[in-house]
Amino acid sequence: MDLILPQPSERQKDFLRERHRFVAFGGARGGGKSFAVRMKAKLLCLAYPGIRVCIVRKTYPELKSNHIDALAAELASVAVYRSTSREFAFINGSRIFMRACRTDGELTKFQGTEYDVVFIDEATQFSEEAFRTISATVRGVNSFPKRVYLTCNPGGVGHGWVKRLFIDRRFKPGERPGDYSFIKSLVTDNPALALSDPDYAERLRALPPKLRRAWLEGDWDVFDGQFFEEFRDVPEHYGDRLFTHVIEPFEIPREWQIYRSYDFGYGKPFDVSWWAVDFDGRAYLILQLYGASSPNVGLKWTPDRQFEEIAKIEREHRWLKGKNIYGVADPSIWDSSRGDAIIDSAERRFISFEPGDNARIAGWMQCHYRLAFDGEGRPMVYFFNTCREAIRTLPLLVYSKTSPEDLDTDGEDHFADSFRYFCMSRPIAPRRAESAHERLPDDPLDLRVRYGKYVYS
Numbered sequence: 001m002d003l004i005l006p007q008p009s010e011r012q013k014d015f016l017r018e019r020h021r022f023v024a025f026g027g028a029r030g031g032g033k034s035f036a037v038r039m040k041a042k043l044l045c046l047a048y049p050g051i052r053v054c055i056v057r058k059t060y061p062e063l064k065s066n067h068i069d070a071l072a073a074e075l076a077s078v079a080v081y082r083s084t085s086r087e088f089a090f091i092n093g094s095r096i097f098m099r100a101c102r103t104d105g106e107l108t109k110f111q112g113t114e115y116d117v118v119f120i121d122e123a124t125q126f127s128e129e130a131f132r133t134i135s136a137t138v139r140g141v142n143s144f145p146k147r148v149y150l151t152c153n154p155g156g157v158g159h160g161w162v163k164r165l166f167i168d169r170r171f172k173p174g175e176r177p178g179d180y181s182f183i184k185s186l187v188t189d190n191p192a193l194a195l196s197d198p199d200y201a202e203r204l205r206a207l208p209p210k211l212r213r214a215w216l217e218g219d220w221d222v223f224d225g226q227f228f229e230e231f232r233d234v235p236e237h238y239g240d241r242l243f244t245h246v247i248e249p250f251e252i253p254r255e256w257q258i259y260r261s262y263d264f265g266y267g268k269p270f271d272v273s274w275w276a277v278d279f280d281g282r283a284y285l286i287l288q289l290y291g292a293s294s295p296n297v298g299l300k301w302t303p304d305r306q307f308e309e310i311a312k313i314e315r316e317h318r319w320l321k322g323k324n325i326y327g328v329a330d331p332s333i334w335d336s337s338r339g340d341a342i343i344d345s346a347e348r349r350f351i352s353f354e355p356g357d358n359a360r361i362a363g364w365m366q367c368h369y370r371l372a373f374d375g376e377g378r379p380m381v382y383f384f385n386t387c388r389e390a391i392r393t394l395p396l397l398v399y400s401k402t403s404p405e406d407l408d409t410d411g412e413d414h415f416a417d418s419f420r421y422f423c424m425s426r427p428i429a430p431r432r433a434e435s436a437h438e439r440l441p442d443d444p445l446d447l448r449v450r451y452g453k454y455v456y457s
């Protein structure tokens with residue numbers, strides 16, 4: 001029985017050698033963690049005929065695209081995949097079960113099951129209860145190793161418990177410190193990635209410093225404090241370059257496309273933002289109507305009142321009147337489960353909207369990509385200094401305690417949501433974030449050169 005395995009990286013070798021009861025392989029995205037999971041699973045199956053291994057991920061499509069397709073090809077000579085029972089059966093009797101667990105409600109399917117070794121890929125997407133329940137399946141009266149291997153990126157609902165057990169090592173009664181081991185993976189540990197996807201590190205570099213540190217360097221302490229840390233409302237000079245997001249208003253050329261983004265609120269703030277987009281795709285927040293703080297706009301404006309005001313502004317303002325305005329809004333305004341949908345009120349006034357894409361993390365990434373400065377100090381979004389509520393609220397937002405890559409929704413996030421819907425309606429490719437603050441000590445872009453001749457078999 002011959003199986004040719006590729007060359008593992010040094011960090012992957014550490015992972016393959018690990019024998020603790022609980023092993024977390026964590027850190028940067030793209031560090032080669034899922035790859036190491038498959039390699040370890042294969043090695044265990046070959047070394048221990050009859051062993052029962054399980055690989056868990058949040059959803060079946062992820063399991064398939066990340067693991068099943070790859071394993072089917074890699075194991076063609078030694079195992080068959082049975083799609084009904086979702087398992088790889090080796091000719092020596094070993095088995096790898098592929099299991100998805102989308103919600104804690106699905107945990108019952110793990111009860112009464114026994115495995116020798118379980119891999120939880122992307123463990124930070126699971127709750128602590130899910131981790132406990134899935135780990136409890138590792139038992140059985142045989143001489144096979146009994147272990148739980150986790151892979152994890154900082155962020156996600158499980159950020160807290162993974163950090164507690166493996167980074168901070170703050171144990172509760174009943175948890176034995178000697179059972180837990182952590183291996184930090186960095187994107188720079190995966191030379192194969194630099195070859196197959198040289199833009200990967202570049203995409204990560206387009207993020208603001210904290211997110212970049214979390215994902216590129218695997219730093220677990222960063223999801224704390226200001227969410228839009230890259231936002232510059234006061235200009236900063238670096239040499240002859242000026243970094244700012246806030247500028248003096250100027251006359252908008254008639255040819256520029258105008259967008260309107262809307263976050264609904266009644267009894268809480270609402271936000272209407274008008275954006276002008278130039279021929280390079282650069283956006284300018286030119287006008288804003290915000291339902292709080294400004295003296296003339298009450299919190300208690302009904303939807304009708306809000307849309308009347310929008311219609312009036314668009315009829316009268318010289319930048320907007322006669323223009324074909326593309327609207328995007330909070331998708332909840334289409335909800336008609338409790339009577340008339342709010343969108344009906346808008347449509348009665350001929351104000352049209354498309355439902356905004358509410359994928360939050362992807363949306364925040366788009367906001368970050370737009371805010372990133374290029375080599376000349378130019379972001380892809382500017383804010384006219386007259387849009388006070390945007391400029392006031394954006395820097396106040398902080399990271400969520402429960403969902404670390406998201407922002408804390410207890411904050412005044414109405415403009416931010418509106419900004420996010422706008423960005424998702426015109427997504428841009430990430431650009432290299434350029435800030436004088438942050439030069440990475442070990443620039444991953446050098447990898448391409450350094451590992452230019454890297455080959456593996």
Ligand SMILES: Nc1ncnc2c1ncn2[C@@H]1O[C@H](COP(=O)(O)OP(=O)(O)OP(=O)(O)O)[C@@H](O)[C@H]1O
Nearest residue numbers: 006007008009028029030031032033034035192193
């Ligand atoms: N030792 C290796 N030899 C060849 N290719 C590798 C090796 N390690 C990883 N790769 C490749 O590098 C890419 C990233 O690896 P992988 O998907 O395992 O990373 P990851 O840490 O799981 O990333 P993510 O955090 O995004 O889940 C994949 O294309 C994988 O096949």
Ligand SMILES: [Mg+2]
Nearest residue numbers: 033034035121
């Ligand atoms: Mg992975």
